[in-house]
Amino acid sequence: MRQAHTVLAVRTPGQGLTDVTAGLAAFIRDSGIRTGLLTAFIQHTSASLTVQENADPDVLADLDAFFRRLVREDATLYRHTAEGPDDMPAHIRSALTQTQISIPVLDGRLALGTWQAVYVFEHRARPHQRRLVLHLSGE
């Protein structure tokens, strides 16, 4: 068994989903590992990871709109308001989604379904540089 690890920097344009599947696939390809387990871990508490449909961009827009309705930007609801009206809702949205994802690697590729992609879900209003720690073990 071998291991590989790296940090992938992802630039997000503000609230919404950014497809990082290609970045994960390139890391797997460069490692030369054909069969194994990939774990992606985001080092933040106001952005998260999710696996979602990659075909219709309306799905991503609807998902983002659903989370805006579920977790309202209303300063009267929160104590932690010092970092802006979008900050505490961002932490809650992050708590309701995933900080890490583990995906099997088969034949040197992520074992995702045809319509699945891995997204960084940015919950802050402004663009951010996000850090993903990638770990791959296998052979």
Place this chain on the structure above:
Amino acid sequence: MRQVQESLTIATTRHGNHDVTRDIAAWVERQGIETGLLVVLLPHVSAHLTLQEHADRDDLHTFFRRLEVRNMEDFGEFTSAVTSVSLSIPVRDGRMGIGARQRIYLYEHRDRAQNRNLLLHLIGE
């Protein structure tokens, strides 16, 4: 590649967040594994695990309380659908690769004190 496993007992004192970062970090750093993957499993149905900032834990508690009140009948199912009982965390340079502001919380959903088990599995070398 080596593997090590441990079961930690965490005594929760009340409904809400309990910071378990130090317990887990100390165990990882004692294992002498430089590169690997840590899996943390919480084998309970009325508690969950989350990675959050220290500053936000009260607001998060309030948010879950409001959800509980709104969805009392099916809260158990709803909670387990939107929260997690396991975490996978890469280990680099002998330490958990978490962000500078990330803490690991065990979120207790019961009002009374409980003893919770945390199963730790570390694989690497």
